[in-house]
Amino acid sequence: MYSAGADDLMIVNAEVEGVAGLNVRCRDGRVVEIGRGLAIAPGEDTLDARGGALLPGLNDHHIHLFSLAAARRSVPCGPPSVTTRAQLGTALENALGDDWIRGVGYHESVAGMLDKQSLDEIRDDRPVRIQHRSGKMWFVNSLAAQRLGIETASGQLFRLDTLLRERLAEDDDLIAAVEDTSRLLASYGVTGITDATYTNDDTTEALYQRLELCQRVNLMGDDSLRTGSLKIMLDDAALPDLDDLRERVARAHHRGRPVAFHCVTRTELVFALAALRDAGTTPGDRIEHAAVTDGPTLRLLRQVSRDDHHVTVVTQPNFIAERGDQYLEDVPPEDHDTLYRCRGFLDAGIPLGGGTDAPYGDPDPWAAIRAAVERQTTRGEILGEDETLTPEQALGLFLTPLDSPGGPPRRVVVGAPVDFCVLGTRWEEARDSLGAELVSRTVRH
Ligand SMILES: [Zn+2]
Known part of the structure; x- marks a missing residue:
């Protein structure tokens, strides 16, 4: 699927921006x-x-590459494949290997909030750790707690990714798994990623430099990184002091780093915008997810984005398809139409980029592009009808530059880098199906 471009390369018989039969030197x-x-x-x-459309390579503006590599070797423990306690039991019973079992994607609709006892009842002969699909929480059984040396009565661990990673001593084939995952992304036409993991630090940066990846990588992370956005997690249940937060944002800006706020609730978004309003914005500041954005919050976002420093939103339309049915049950009806908005942001002049949030979402960006066009849940409900995009707009969310996810989409023009996603058909046909199977080659110099 993937081929690094040769120094002297001629792409023959390509469709470029709607014009068929072109050669590209x-x-x-x-x-x-x-x-x-x-x-x-x-x-x-x-x-x-062969007459197919030549597009710029896709950029996934929000992904977690190491977690995705780990998830691909993990047991799915939540919807859609696991929806009952019995299915969870079967999934854990059938887990491959003979030591750690790592489960991902758990949601409490399966069997309530898990704890040490309930996990022990399902499986106590191997250490089990299961990640909640929010990524915020891990559930461990007794054996796992013992092996990690963690005292926990409940078996419920919050945001302990770094600790878990250190204590589990990364296994040797992690590198191979990450590089294999990179090839999977290349098969979708992805040539650039932003790793949005908030625990990314200078060690992660060094690790990335050792990897042979098919993508360019933009890293955001914690205060120890010198470049890239500072990722700030917000949590409704434990919001920081607003003055402290404003200070933290100002310090990052002073060091030349934009900030990226994780906001999945209205409160988190309003709080982030208040901090940005007080600290001022800098080019590159972004909101990740902006999952619930009602009218007043959208106006606040516009106010904060005054001058030229527009705050960019990086959205995940794939969640509408993947989690929409759950949202219909869990989210108050008045918010249904403003979940993971797309057109509303574009109409309001808010710069918008797209990401999959894999492994929490499907890593295939074409699924996200299709979801932005259709906004259809697994059961076929339509969520936020007014938020649909055209196929061109939806594709555009993934064509924007890696360092400017809300900027103008990149184009295949003279002077552009060799960084392409080649489709097997003309765009006129592709726009009706929007699937990863359309990608015939991925080319990057
Ligand atoms: Zn994320």
């Missing part, structure tokens, strides 16, 4: 000529696009 990683009937030069590599 690339030199040293840049497009130098686009035209019909361009002659292939001696020694030039060729790649036949």
Whole structure:
């Protein structure tokens, strides 16, 4: 699927921005000529696009690569595949291997809030740790708590990713698993990612430098990073002091770092916007998720975005498809139409980018693109009809630059980098199906 572009490359018979039958000449990683009937030069590599659309490579503006690699080796413990306690039991019973069992995607609709006792009842012969699908919480059984050296009566651990990672001593094939996951993303046409993990630190940065990945990586993380956004987690249940938060934002800005706020509730969003209003904004400031944005909050977002420093929203339309049925049950009806908005942000002039939030969402960006167009839940309900995008707008959320997820979508033009997603069909056809199977090649210099 993936091929790093040669120095001298001619892509033949491609559709570029709606024009069919074009050849695209690339030199040293840049497009130098686009035209019909361009002659292939001696020694030039060729790649036949067979009439398919040549798009810029997709950028996933919000993903957690290491967690995704781990999740792919984990047992799914929540909807849609696991919805009852019996199914959870079967899933854990059938877990491969003979030591740790790592479960992911748990939701309390399966069997309530898990604890040490309830997990022991299901499985007490192997250490079990199960992550809640919010990513905030882990449930462990007695054996797991013992092995981790953690005293816990409940078996419910909050935001302990770093601790867990250290105590579990990363296994050797983690690197191989991450690189394999990178190839999976390349098969979707993804050539750039922003790793939005809030615990990313200088160790993570060093680890990334050792990896051979198919994507360019933009890292956000904690205070120890010198570049990239400072990721700030907010939690309704434990909001920080607003003055402290404003100070933290101002300090990051002073060091040349924008901030990225995790906001999945209205309160978290309003709180983040209050801090940004007081501290002032800087280019690159962003809101991750903005899951619930009603009219007044949207106006506040616009006010905070005054001057040229527009605060960007990075949304995950795939959650409408993947979790929509659960939202219909859990979220108050008055909020249904403003969940994971898309068109509302664009109409209000708020810069908008897209991410999958994998492994908490499906890593396939085409599923997110399709969800932004259809806004249909698994059961076929439509959520937020007024928030639909055209296929071009939805694709655009993933074509914006890695360092500017709400900026103008990248284009295949002379001077553009060799960073492409080649489709097997013309766009006119592709826009009706919007699936990863459309991707025939991913090319990056
Ligand atoms: Zn995330």
